[in-house]
Amino acid sequence: xxxxxxxxxxxxxxxxxxxxxxxxxxxxxxxxxxxxxxxxxxxxxxxxxxxxxxxxxxxxxxxxxxxxx
Amino acid sequence: xxxxxxxxxxxxxxxxxxxxxxxxxxxxxxxxxxxxxxxxxxxxxxxxxxxxxxxxxxxxxxxxxxxxxxxxxxxxxxxxxxxxxxxxxxxxxxxxxxxxxxxxxxxxxxxxxxxxxxxxxxxxxxxxxxxxxxxxxxxxxxxxxxxxxxxxxxxxxxxxxxxxxxxxxxxxxxxxxxxxxxxxxxxxxxxxxxxxxxxxxxxxxxxxxxxxxxxxxxxxxxxxxxxxxxxxxxxxxxxxxxxxxxxxxxxxxxxxxxxxxxxxxxxxxxxxxxxxxxxxxxxxxxxxxxxxxxxxxxxxxxxxxxxxxxxxxxxxxxxxxxxxxxxxxxxxxxxxxxxxxxxxxxxxxxxxxxxxxxxxxxxxxxxxxxxxxxxxxxxxxxxxxxxxxxxxxxxxxxxxxxxxxxxxxxxxxxxxxxxxxxxxxxxxxxxxxxxxxxxxxxxxxxxxxxxxxxxxxxxxxxxxxxxxxxxxxxxxxxxxxxxxxxxxxxxxxxxxxxxxxxxxxxxxxxxxxxxxxxxxxxx
Numbered sequence: 390x391x392x393x394x395x396x397x398x399x400x401x402x403x404x405x406x407x408x409x410x411x412x413x414x415x416x417x418x419x420x421x422x423x424x425x426x427x428x429x430x431x432x433x434x435x436x437x438x439x440x441x442x443x444x445x446x447x448x449x450x451x452x453x454x455x456x457x458x
Numbered sequence: 459x460x461x462x463x464x465x466x467x468x469x470x471x472x473x474x475x476x477x478x479x480x481x482x483x484x485x486x487x488x489x490x491x492x493x494x495x496x497x498x499x500x501x502x503x504x505x506x507x508x509x510x511x512x513x514x515x516x517x518x519x520x521x522x523x524x525x526x527x528x529x530x531x532x533x534x535x536x537x538x539x540x541x542x543x544x545x546x547x548x549x550x551x552x553x554x555x556x557x558x559x560x561x562x563x564x565x566x567x568x569x570x571x572x573x574x575x576x577x578x579x580x581x582x583x584x585x586x587x588x589x590x591x592x593x594x595x596x597x598x599x600x601x602x603x604x605x606x607x608x609x610x611x612x613x614x615x616x617x618x619x620x621x622x623x624x625x626x627x628x629x630x631x632x633x634x635x636x637x638x639x640x641x642x643x644x645x646x647x648x649x650x651x652x653x654x655x656x657x658x659x660x661x662x663x664x665x666x667x668x669x670x671x672x673x674x675x676x677x678x679x680x681x682x683x684x685x686x687x688x689x690x691x692x693x694x695x696x697x698x699x700x701x702x703x704x705x706x707x708x709x710x711x712x713x714x715x716x717x718x719x720x721x722x723x724x725x726x727x728x729x730x731x732x733x734x735x736x737x738x739x740x741x742x743x744x745x746x747x748x749x750x751x752x753x754x755x756x757x758x759x760x761x762x763x764x765x766x767x768x769x770x771x772x773x774x775x776x777x778x779x780x781x782x783x784x785x786x787x788x789x790x791x792x793x794x795x796x797x798x799x800x801x802x803x804x805x806x807x808x809x810x811x812x813x814x815x816x817x818x819x820x821x822x823x824x825x826x827x828x829x830x831x832x833x834x835x836x837x838x839x840x841x842x843x844x845x846x847x848x849x850x851x852x853x854x855x856x857x858x859x860x861x862x863x864x865x866x867x868x869x870x871x872x873x874x875x876x877x878x879x880x881x882x883x884x885x886x887x888x889x890x891x892x893x894x895x896x897x898x899x900x901x902x903x904x905x906x907x908x909x910x911x912x913x914x915x916x917x918x919x920x921x922x923x924x925x926x927x928x929x930x931x932x933x934x935x936x937x938x939x940x941x942x943x944x945x946x947x948x949x950x951x952x953x954x955x956x957x958x959x960x961x962x963x964x965x966x967x968x969x970x971x972x973x974x975x976x977x978x979x980x981x
Contacts, residue, residue, distance in 0.1 A: 404578025410519060410963060411577070414526035417955055424948060425530060425537075433941050434537035437544035437931040449625045450808075452548045456626065456928055457805035 466935035467926055470542045473942045475912070477534045479905055480949035484528025484956075486904050489603055489650055490657025490692075491521045492596035496589075497684055503589045513677055515580070516968035517661065518592075520960060522577060527956040532606070534945065542938060546919050546929035551627030553619050553636065554609050561605035568598025603653075604646050611642035613920050614911070615710045621830060623807050623823060641706050648699035651692045652904045655867055658689025659893075659900035662874055664964055666893035669884045677968050679878050686875035693868045700864075701763065707914075708764035708772065711921060713846070714914035716775045717853040719760060722747055724773040724782065730759035733858055736851050745779045746844045748851065775850070779843055790835060790843050793922075797836025800829035834923045848916040856909040863903035870896055 405411070438448045495517050502510035536558070539547045547554070575583060575591035583591070612618075618635030619628040630636065662685045665678035708715045715721075720736055721728060722745075734753030741747075758768035765772075773787055781789025788796075803826035810819035838846055874893055877883040883890070917925040 400578060400582060401574060403582075404574065407578070410523065410959065411526075413959065414523060417952075418526055418529065421527075421948075421952065422530060425533060429534070429941070429944070430537055433937070433944070434541045436540040437542075437933065438548060439540070445625070448548060449627070452545050453626045453804060453808055455545050455932070456549075457801055457808075 463935060466933070466938065467930050469935050469938040469942060470538075470930050471926060473542065473938055473945065474535070474538055476942060477531075477538065477945050477949070478912075479908065480945070480953070481528070481531045481535065482905060482908060483901060483953060484524060484531055485603065486653030486656040486901075487524045487660060488521065488528060488599050489653030490655070490688075491517060491524070491660065492592075492599050493654065494657055494661055494685060494688055495521055496593045496596045497688065498681075499589050499592050501684075503585050509676065509680070511580075512968050513680055514592075516677070517681070518576065519963055520664075523956065523959050523963060525573070527952055527959075531949070531952070542931050542933060543919070543929050544931040546924060548627060549924060549929070550613075550920070551622075551625075552630050553612055553616075553628050556630060556633070557605040557609045557636075561602050564598060564605070565602040568594055568601065572598065600650055603650060607646045607649055608637055608642045611639060611645045612636055613918075614645070614915060615639055615641040615706070616920050616923055621826075623804060623826060624811070626804075640702070641710060644699055644702040644706055648696060648703050649907070651696040651699060652907055654692035655689055655696060655864070656900040656904050658685040658692065658871065659867060659896050661685035662689070662870070663894045663897040666874075666890040667964065668967070670887065670890050670894070672884075674967055675884060679881075679883065682874055682878045682883065686871040686878070689867065689871040690875070693864065693871065696864065700861075704763045705765070711915055712773050713775065713778050714848065714853065714910075715764065716773065716778060717848045717850045717914055718857045718910060719772075720748055720750060720850050720854050721760070721772060721774040722776050724771060724777040724785070726761065726769055726771045727758040728760035728764075728770075728772040729755035729757050730763060731755055731854075731858075733862075734854075736854060745776050746847060747775075748854075775847060779847065790838070790846055793832045793835040794839040794843075796829040796832035797834060798839040799836070800826050800833040801836040803829065831922060834918060834920070834925045834928070837925055837928050845917060848914050853910055853914040856906040856913070860903050860906040860910065863899055863906075867896070867900065867903070 405415075408415075438451070442448045442451060495514055498510060498514040498517065501507075502514055539554075572591040572594040575588065576595050579588050579591060616628070617639050618630065618632040620631040621628050636642065661681050665681040665685070668674045668678040704715070707718070716724075719728075719731055720734070731750070732754045734750045736748040737751045739747040739749045761770040761772055762768045764770060771785060773782065773785065777785065777787055779790045781787050781792060803822045807819050807822035807826060810816070810822055835846075870893060873889055874883060877886050877889065915921060917927065919926055919929045
């Protein structure tokens with residue numbers, strides 16, 4: 390089990406180490422994920438119902454009110 | 459719903475359209491190129507010829523670039539559901555949640571695990587295990603798309619659910635019905651196949667560039683052979699699934715079908731407009747109208763496409779809006795009244811439940827259930843009924859350009875395959891240039907397919923049940939404008955990065971050239 394875990398680690402470690410184009414791509418992926426999850430999600434995309442209401446009952450009552458007004 | 463902030467609705471729609479269209483620039487290449495790579499590697503494993511490994515590795519690198527830059531761009535759509543379309547998100551409940559959750563798990567386990575073996579596993583795992591991983595990445599990528607497309611198909615044809623009045627959510631009643639609805643299965647195959655065609659055009663276009671530069675002739679010709687045969691096969695099936703799509707649209711979204719054809723007044727033996735030009739009719743008509751100023755028609759083909767019967771009746775825009783008693787079509791006014799009853803019944807049910815009046819709640823429930831299929835029309839009871847007609851010119855032209863490009867790609871695949879088999883392709887510079895410049899056309903075709911699908915179903919987010927005006931969150935429209943601009947900037951930067959990295963990699967070409975012996979073997 391321990392040997393398998395080490396082998397898997399080595400597999401990924403060596404793979405990442407040998408990358409050429411991949412390093413640039415990983416930089417893009419990391420920057421992109423940071424922008425998406427840290428900047429956009431936190432500051433621009435709060436879940437409207439979750440952030441305005443505490444319970445599912447309140448959320449459903451709000452939506453019904455919106456749909457039937 | 460008297461006071462509607464149309465600025466908010468339209469900016470939310472524009473934002474979603476922008477992110478979906480940018481996201482779709484990355485997806486189809488992943489779907490198709492993954493299979494092309496798997497086929498190429500299969501040749502390598504079967505023949506043992508290292509040239510095939512070299513070919514596979516080159517396209518795999520381009521696949522990796524596209525995959526890496528495109529990955530997670532779709533997550534923004536989910537952010538938008540929660541922030542800008544919260545009524546809709548709540549209303550669809552687990553119908554949308556279940557497929558998206560399966561997609562997440564599948565994408566993680568299949569793609570993330572085997573993609574590492576695919577890129578890092580050369581010479582570390584056996585050839586056969588590596589090949590299996592490559593095939594699993596292709597299958598995994600396509601299965602990920604399946605779940606998203608199932609969710610989208612449900613919006614076009616909501617089936618397999620039951621609306622819970624207490625929670626205001628649609629609940630999954632029959633998962634099989636959602637997954638295997640004719641719209642879902644057809645949509646998946648048609649969309650995935652469009653990705654295969656795009657990837658084939660991409661491989662042929664890039665290979666044509668090598669031939670134009672007089673570089674890597676063997677590599678380019680072998681790539682063209684695989685891609686053109688793959689593209690031709692995909693095109694054959696895309697015609698079949700396209701036919702299926704037309705029948706589904708005629709059956710479940712007749713207004714979209716009428717808009718695609720600019721069919722104003724329904725008729726039997728309806729002709730298909732092969733091509734035409736539209737002009738807005740300036741005459742005052744109750745139902746807005748576009749007239750054809752020039753068109754080429756194929757007699758009875760539209761009736762046949764829609765119902766497999768050349769004599770079948772196809773309803774027009776006017777019939778759907780004004781109703782047609784002879785054809786058993788309810789007018790939109792009648793449907794609006796029924797929808798209004800459904801909306802009022804929902805409110806009555808909630809009030810009756812709150813006050814503990816069970817008999818009133820039971821009556822309201824019956825009225826609601828009788829009229830639920832018209833629910834969305836209720837929002838138009840006091841509005842201009844023309845708001846229920848999608849943009850006819852956008853749908854009409856997008857459909858025609860997409861189909862014409864589809865047939866153009868068939869011709870392209872055939873021509874490049876014939877000249878490559880005859881070993882003359884490198885001399886046909888016009889064909890090579892055409893192939894190269896067909897790459898953006900393939901992207902245009904696949905985007906236009908989505909335009910037909912999504913613009914054609916307006917104003918519905920869920921067909922007949924929820925329109926956009928009822929689906930949006932009550933947020934500030936200026937914040938939607940800000941995020942629209944943000945997305946435009948981020949996605950444009952990503953696209954520029956992708957094109958730059960891809961072109962750099964293409965210019966480098968495949969890994970070091972092989973010996974003359976290998977070239978002789980592969981010939």
